[in-house]
Amino acid sequence: MHACARAGEPLPSPPPFTTADLPARFTTEAELDDFLTRPRSALVESIRCLTSPLVVLGAGGKMGPTLAVLAHRAAEAAAHPLEVIAVSRFGGGPTRAWLEARGVKTLSCDLLAPNAAQHLPDTSNLVYLVGLKFGTARNPAATWAVNTLAPLQVAQRYPRARIVVLSTGNVYPLGPASAGGATEEAPLTPLGEYANAAVARERLFQFCAERNSSTIALLRLFYAVDLRYGILVDLAKRVARGEPIDLTSGYFNCIWQGDANEMVLRALALASNPPSVWNLCRPEVFPVRTIAEQLGVLLGRAPVFQGLEAATALLGNSARLCAALGPPATPLEATLHWTAHWVARGGRDWGKPTHFEVRDGRY
Numbered sequence: 001m002h003a004c005a006r007a008g009e010p011l012p013s014p015p016p017f018t019t020a021d022l023p024a025r026f027t028t029e030a031e032l033d034d035f036l037t038r039p040r041s042a043l044v045e046s047i048r049c050l051t052s053p054l055v056v057l058g059a060g061g062k063m064g065p066t067l068a069v070l071a072h073r074a075a076e077a078a079a080h081p082l083e084v085i086a087v088s089r090f091g092g093g094p095t096r097a098w099l100e101a102r103g104v105k106t107l108s109c110d111l112l113a114p115n116a117a118q119h120l121p122d123t124s125n126l127v128y129l130v131g132l133k134f135g136t137a138r139n140p141a142a143t144w145a146v147n148t149l150a151p152l153q154v155a156q157r158y159p160r161a162r163i164v165v166l167s168t169g170n171v172y173p174l175g176p177a178s179a180g181g182a183t184e185e186a187p188l189t190p191l192g193e194y195a196n197a198a199v200a201r202e203r204l205f206q207f208c209a210e211r212n213s214s215t216i217a218l219l220r221l222f223y224a225v226d227l228r229y230g231i232l233v234d235l236a237k238r239v240a241r242g243e244p245i246d247l248t249s250g251y252f253n254c255i256w257q258g259d260a261n262e263m264v265l266r267a268l269a270l271a272s273n274p275p276s277v278w279n280l281c282r283p284e285v286f287p288v289r290t291i292a293e294q295l296g297v298l299l300g301r302a303p304v305f306q307g308l309e310a311a312t313a314l315l316g317n318s319a320r321l322c323a324a325l326g327p328p329a330t331p332l333e334a335t336l337h338w339t340a341h342w343v344a345r346g347g348r349d350w351g352k353p354t355h356f357e358v359r360d361g362r363y
């Protein structure tokens with residue numbers, strides 16, 4: 001098979017990690033970041049197909065830094081001259097220097113400023129991570145602005161680019177937990193202003209693609225998990241502290257952040273016009289109760305539960321993306337071990353809880 005598949009051609013499906021491939025645990029953030037940014041061969045192959053530069057918008061958040069460095073390391077491993085440019089507001093923290101030290105160029109840009117996107121570099125390949133979720137209940141106007149005005153600026157600035165847009169599983173309403181999760185054809189009728197602004201983000205990219213020749217892949221992500229944030233850390237901390245875990249939102253999907261970042265980058269090959277749509281998560285539906293019990297065994301403390309599982313949950317079916325790119329490489333079991341060890345020794349937490357238990361759409 002040619003390394004750069006044409007639209008519709010099958011892509012390589014790399015094998016998942018075996019236990020022997022995986023670290024037993026992480027004790028420092030440097031080890032964790034090194035693992036999260038270590039490219040596997042399928043990504044190294046696919047990165048050869050990108051013309052320089054690769055621009056990552058919204059790169060200053062939870063996913064962008066490791067995604068940008070992963071892309072840079074994949075290009076290095078492929079001996080492919082690809083400049084990776086990370087764009088965000090970069091409001092004063094260490095992220096910008098962290099990226100620059102690892103070979104990623106950075107640009108500060110507020111995509112809500114008039115004509116801001118006009119000052120961004122030309123490119124044929126974009127990853128779009130910009131979004132705002134938390135704080136919506138307090139300031140819904142800001143959420144609507146970030147999730148609509150910025151997409152419009154970017155879609156109009158890059159009318160011929162190939163773009164992977166990160167969307168969210170929140171675009172679906174709660175569905176029956178027994179049904180295996182929403183497929184990409186499910187109606188986008190969620191509850192709450194954040195989720196509806198996220199629908200608007202998708203619709204604006206689709207609307208602009210109807211009028212230009214951009215190719216787009218929309219990825220609806222359900223809970224990336226790192227050791228510094230994510231639903232597994234949220235559960236593990238509650239178990240470790242003996243805090244009650246509400247079971248009403250009783251089921252979830254998730255994916256190791258390294259796998260999510262790899263699939264986001266490989267999904268550039270899945271961009272099309274009209275835009276293609278994909279759910280991004282591991283293929284399994286995980287019960288909160290079972291996962292908390294497994295974390296409890298690893299942490300040596302039985303979880304405390306309250307409430308009972310409701311019949312509905314926010315769930316997605318990722319069969320389409322798993323068929324196109326191969327399943328995510330990192331098994332949940334490894335992630336549970338890493339998380340329990342990290343939480344038990346007081347590893348750093350970014351203080352960004354997922355609020356996975358929210359059912360009324362208020363974030």
Ligand SMILES: NC(=O)c1ccc[n+]([C@@H]2O[C@H](COP(=O)([O-])OP(=O)(O)OC[C@H]3O[C@@H](n4cnc5c(N)ncnc54)[C@H](OP(=O)(O)O)[C@@H]3O)[C@@H](O)[C@H]2O)c1
Nearest residue numbers: 058060061062063088089090110111129130131166168224
């Ligand atoms: N992480 C997950 O589990 C998850 C789950 C579902 C969906 N997603 C989607 O995936 C995307 C990336 O996830 P993430 O966790 O990295 O999100 P995040 O931590 O919220 O990062 C998004 C970044 O967008 C940037 N941004 C916001 N407003 C901006 C503006 N006006 N101009 C330029 N940049 C702006 C911010 O960086 P600066 O402050 O530096 O500007 C922010 O850190 C999100 O948009 C979200 O919709 C993520």
